[in-house]
Amino acid sequence: MLDNAPRGTICIEDIEIGMVRSLRKQVTDRDIEMFAEISTDRNPVHLDDDYAHDTIFGGRIAHGMLTAGLISAVIGEQLPGHGTVYLGQSLKFLAPVRPDDMVLAEVEVVEIDHSKRRVKMETRCIVNGKKVLVGEATVLAPSRKFD
């Protein structure tokens, strides 16, 4: 399930420190199976109940990069939005995301370099009020001058 968050582009000229955008998505078994298919990462901790039961997680969990993909979606669809180029992203996976967890993915602008059109953002994913992923993104933002 995806929020009906506004889509589009916020150009570098309109981006301000402290701006926040987010989406909510429930991570389903189907998402995990599709991500395994697309990425070819078939680690049984994601796909095999019996195997996952005997791990530190006690059950299947989502791929970390699937969760991280939700950050990419906020950046590419909302802030800055369409036309953004991802330059870098750090990630720390702090807690597992389990099938059917509702993930809130959030990005917050912390630094803007207008001369280079670069924006740094704190990025985080939250499940039931707990941070499961944190990191920092650097992006090249679209500009009205290059429309």
Ligand SMILES: C[C@@H](O)CC(=O)SCCNC(=O)CCNC(=O)[C@H](O)C(C)(C)COP(=O)(O)OP(=O)(O)OC[C@H]1O[C@@H](n2cnc3c(N)ncnc32)[C@H](O)[C@@H]1OP(=O)(O)O
């Ligand atoms: C490749 C794929 O197929 C596999 C995947 O995608 S797996 C899915 C993605 N990963 C996860 O879901 C893991 C989520 N993380 C966790 O569940 C926990 O971090 C952990 C179980 C791995 C460790 O938790 P815990 O044993 O409770 O560790 P502590 O909280 O006690 O912390 C101990 C120190 O380690 C530091 N630390 C913990 N997690 C991270 C992290 N993700 N990145 C960096 N550092 C981490 C923590 O700060 C503590 O440090 P300190 O200096 O001792 O205070």
